[in-house]
Amino acid sequence: MTEDRQLVSKALGGDRKAFEMIVRKYEQPLTSYLGRMTGEREAALDFAQEVFLKAYCSLASYRPAFKFSTWLFKIASNHMIDHWRKKKLPTVSIDQPVDDGDGPLTPQVPDPGPSVARKFELAEIRQKIERALESVPEALRELFILRHVNEFSYEEIADIKSLPVGTVKNRVFQAKELLRKRMEAS
């Protein structure tokens, strides 16, 4: 974290190498996040480039009291929101419990039916997750990715998305159960 602050400080002083180190450090996590949000590798790389450009141009507004990674991902998240707005993609309200066709997804007692996960090996499960992820509403998908791909804590995600921690936990859970049900159905 301190290293990030030092790099930002150097970059603000005109040291381009310092900003390049920031890019190298965050290019993969950022592309993994954007790639799973867009579902396209090339688009993810373009978006990542735009996010780094935005970050570079507004570097002076970064406050060292906050983690650089959460600041950068906040920019990325806003960039995605702008993209969806421009494309006018259909959005799903996540204030209501998610309905996946089998009725609303609400907390329930674990069912004793045959285990889905055991049917597949881990690699197969990952492939299925990647496929199922595309059908998860973007607002839930984003929180799932930030939590499990980018490994942010719930508190950090709450910072990035300006949401209460409880809401973040609930939506990540909804995303996981939705994925589980989609995989079960496939």
Next chain:
Amino acid sequence: MTSCPRPADLYLYLEGELGPYDARKLEEHVECCPACRDALDERRLLHEAFTTLPPFEVPGDFARSVMDSLPEPEVRKARWLAPLVAAVSALAVGLAGFNLFTGLSVFEVMVAVNSFFGSVVAQATPLAAKAFKIGNVLLKVAGDLVALGFSGLGTFSRILGPQGTVLVIGLGALLSVLALFGARRFLRQGENS
């Protein structure tokens, strides 16, 4: 046996996000509830898959292409440096020009500049003294106005009585708090935009 845990708690348990008391309760329950044990096993496998999703590959020259697309940096210069350089340059040019036109040496020029500044200070001192006097009078008038305001407030509070005064102070504090939060929110929106 305790009641079956919520599925959300199974995930939180696997992530280590459940408190120690709740985690122990869940473990105890799972030991004697086959349905929950199966549910936990299933989610454990899923959790393992969730947390080991492969990263997206990034081309080796990606960072280079990002750097090439960036605009030239605006190097932050020390704010005092430019005025200082300008002042020193102006002084040097002035001295050289004076030397050129009058044929005086640099030392003589410096003596002439010194005597010029001396005369300016001599003329400015009485003006400064007058400005100080005027400032003093204005301060006194402002003091009298403040005293008048306080006596007006005293009269106002006597008319309102103690309950009215408390009410007015409370309303004032509430308005101040609202204005403060409003301003903070406004500033935050400005940051986000």
